[in-house]
């Protein structure tokens with residue numbers, strides 16, 4: 001009879017308990033993740049510097065608050081204006097990087113895949129680590 005199997009004292013009870021504690025654990029993890037997400041997005045302040053890397057190697061770190069133009073190996077021209085950085089021109093096909101929106105906040109990037117050029121505003125923690 002199927003009902004007898006359901007009544008087995010150890011089996012069903014411990015299974016239920018496991019399911020409930022799993023549920024609590026999963027909800028706790030989800031809540032913690034959400035809290036961290038909110039905290040991080042609040043902390044995502046405007047960065048003050050950005051970094052250009054070419055094929056994974058750092059080309060240079062620059063001030064976001066100084067209007068300037070940086071020629072990267074003749075591959076592309078990075079432009080800083082009004083506290084934002086954007087790809088002004090590039091030799092790559094498609095020019096997705098040139099069409100990317102200007103960036104200014106920690107964690108944002110503009111990537112030119114064909115040329116291997118990445119413009120990146122470092123996150124808070126990374127800035128601290130660099131100092």
Ligand SMILES: [Zn+2]
Nearest residue numbers: 090092097112
């Ligand atoms: Zn590009």
